[in-house]
Amino acid sequence: MTTLYLLDCPASAVAARFGARLGDDPWAGGYIAPLKFAPVITAGREFVAGPRPAGGRLAPRMTPRLWGVEPPPNSDDPARRIATVRNHNSPFWVGNLRNSEFRCLIPATSVMLWGNGTDYEGRRLKHWFAPEAQPIFAMAAVWKDEDIPAFAILTKDAAGGAASAGCKAMPIILPDDENTRQAWLHGGWPNAKAVIERPVEVELTEKSDPARS
Helix, strand or coil, X not given: CEEEEEECCCHHHHHHHHCCECCCCCCCCEEECCCCEEEEEECCCCCCCCCCCCCCCCCCEEEEEEECECCCCCCCCCXXXXXXXXXXXXXXXXXXXXXXXXXXXXXXXXXXXEEEEECCCCCEEEEEEEECCCCCEEEXXXXXXXXXXXEEEEEEECCHHHHHCCCCEEXXXXXXXXXXXXXXXXXXXXXXXXXXXXXXXXXXXXXXXXXXX
């Protein structure tokens, strides 16, 4: 499960990497954990949800949003926000996923996943991963229009190096391909669903713990 990631670069570098309008995001670099604000790249309208204007695509823009959306009303723990989306067909998510305005990209430079082992002090092992050829990469995500707009990262079963390290799930990291990013931000649901359900295309390489570098 993804509960921490690193975006070790300023907002200007992220905007340049993904061709997004910078806006007023003050991000200077650092770690992001649930219930923290983080840069999000979206092609939705500026401040409110709703249909985008006809006649052309809106340019992607960066905006800060909270990591972790409010749970459904019948949740066992209504105070616990939801940081990841494992079931992409859940009725709680599907309305937002089918509306491309609510799909977004979460930029990162590395991501932490929990392994199934423990260290010599009995603590669960943390593994840090990143695509070798993408210094700044994009994770697929969805946001909800709440009192404080918030996002959740899409995940799937771990594969490759993450699975070998004993991790159960991993974020869906998009390949470094503009057409794929556009399909996620603008495409109809069949095309966007194909993006997240295709076999893992991005091989993750295990990195040293940034805190110890």
